[in-house]
Amino acid sequence: MGTTYHTVGWEQLHRDGKALARRLVAHWPFRGIVAIARGGLIPAAILARELEIRVIETVSVVTYDEQQRGAPQLVKPPAAAGDGEGWLLVDDLVDTGTTARLVRALLPRAHFATLYAKPAGRPLADSFIEEVPQETWILFPWDTEAQFIAPIARTTET
Secondary structure, three states, X not given: OOOEEEEOOHHHHHHHHHHHHHHHHHHOOOOEEEEEEOOOHHHHHHHHHHOOOOOEEEEEEEEEEOOEEEEEEEEEOOHHXXXXXXXXXXXXXXXXXXXXXXXXXXOOOOEEEEEEEOOOOHHHOOEEEEEOOOOXXXXXXXXXXXXXXXXXXXXXXX
């Protein structure tokens, strides 16, 4: 089966972020949030607001170049979070688990929450909202933009 695409708009992302916050209340309070940059930055902001968390740290890992996967590279460690005890680790998606494995090794005691989980990475997440098929590529609102598309009648050749 080939790759399928699923577009997540801002409203859906915000609803899913709030749903995740409701699940995380059972584990609250957290000392702070570690956002996995870049995809986890916006979900972390939503969770920070909903859970009233003011301390935000980041960890930067590069694994993708557009849609091509590569070896993970730690670009910025989460220095303030220690071993992760009491911290909430946040990403938008756990896919193959490559990034999650690297970051969980840095923060083994953190609670890892993500909006969406694919089967290969799902066991690494402590909390998530929706499981999506492995072959689905999620298009997040920061990766897309709305644009005009001509009506079919104007583009059909006769």
